[in-house]
Amino acid sequence: MIEIDRVSKIYRNDQVETVALADISFKIEGGEFVAVMGPSGSGKSTLMHILGCLDTPTAGTYVLDGKDVGKLKDDEQAGIRNHKIGFVFQSYNLLPRLSAHKNVMLPMAYGGIPKSERIARAARLLTDLGLGDRLEHNPSRLSGGQQQRVAIARALAMKPSLILADEPTGNLATVQGEQIMGIFRELNEQGHTIVMITHEQNIAGYAKRIIEIRDGKVLSDSGSYGHRKAGGEEGGDHGPA
Numbered sequence: 001m002i003e004i005d006r007v008s009k010i011y012r013n014d015q016v017e018t019v020a021l022a023d024i025s026f027k028i029e030g031g032e033f034v035a036v037m038g039p040s041g042s043g044k045s046t047l048m049h050i051l052g053c054l055d056t057p058t059a060g061t062y063v064l065d066g067k068d069v070g071k072l073k074d075d076e077q078a079g080i081r082n083h084k085i086g087f088v089f090q091s092y093n094l095l096p097r098l099s100a101h102k103n104v105m106l107p108m109a110y111g112g113i114p115k116s117e118r119i120a121r122a123a124r125l126l127t128d129l130g131l132g133d134r135l136e137h138n139p140s141r142l143s144g145g146q147q148q149r150v151a152i153a154r155a156l157a158m159k160p161s162l163i164l165a166d167e168p169t170g171n172l173a174t175v176q177g178e179q180i181m182g183i184f185r186e187l188n189e190q191g192h193t194i195v196m197i198t199h200e201q202n203i204a205g206y207a208k209r210i211i212e213i214r215d216g217k218v219l220s221d222s223g224s225y226g227h228r229k230a231g232g233e234e235g236g237d238h239g240p241a
């Protein structure tokens with residue numbers, strides 16, 4: 001599904017160059033659940049923006065479902081964002097003046113879904129996520145965990161095959177974070193591919209594969225040896241060969 005081949009991203013501001021991604025390559029198959037870990041500034045969000053067609057690499061190629069994203073026009077990239085990808089962010093990014101129901105309906109309006117279907121689908125998604133009695137609440141009247149569930153419902157509105165999440169539990173208490181991970185695990189079982197950035201080992205433990213990024217490079221990838229590291233283990237070195 002995802003093929004990142006020798007991708008680099010260099011930010012240039014005035015005379016300063018920052019190498020955010022340095023010649024990074026990996027593949028993610030449809031149906032995987034991947035956690036991306038790494039210290040602050042290691043390039044995780046930059047990678048996520050490229051995977052989400054929100055930004056383009058300085059060098060290298062990104063192929064999504066057989067299409068070279070770098071060769072697509074802006075409106076074609078926008079189409080991919082709206083139809084194939086659901087985004088979940090640390091800070092929820094809900095529109096504060098709209099109800100939960102209207103927040104979830106919004107991407108369907110851009111996606112050309114008829115109004116009756118928008119109303120029904122948004123209500124069903126929110127009900128499935130345990131918010132059936134909160135449809136008319138604005139975000140400020142919801143807890144963090146509830147706001148994140150609205151954001152997940154919104155991400156699912158266009159039935160995307162790929163879900164990209166940047167620290168989805170970063171603002172949540174442990175219990176709420178685990179509830180969100182329970183939802184992610186179910187979505188993955190239903191066939192959604194998930195790529196999620198996290199700093200937390202216990203949250204990464206919900207994924208089936210962990211890619212560790214350091215200084216814009218892949219430091220370790222549990223997918224490359226078929227099983228994930230045990231929680232809390234130091235480094236990726238399994239001793240001399």
Ligand SMILES: Nc1ncnc2c1ncn2[C@@H]1O[C@H](COP(=O)(O)OP(=O)(O)OP(=O)(O)O)[C@@H](O)[C@H]1O
Nearest residue numbers: 011013018019020039040041042043044045046047
């Ligand atoms: N728009 C930008 N312009 C210039 N430099 C940038 C820009 N965005 C990110 N960077 C730089 O690129 C590097 C990678 O940033 P990125 O946001 O991808 O890190 P991150 O791994 O997501 O960090 P964090 O865990 O703190 O969110 C950093 O050195 C950052 O300062």
Ligand SMILES: [Mg+2]
Nearest residue numbers: 044045046166
């Ligand atoms: Mg980041």
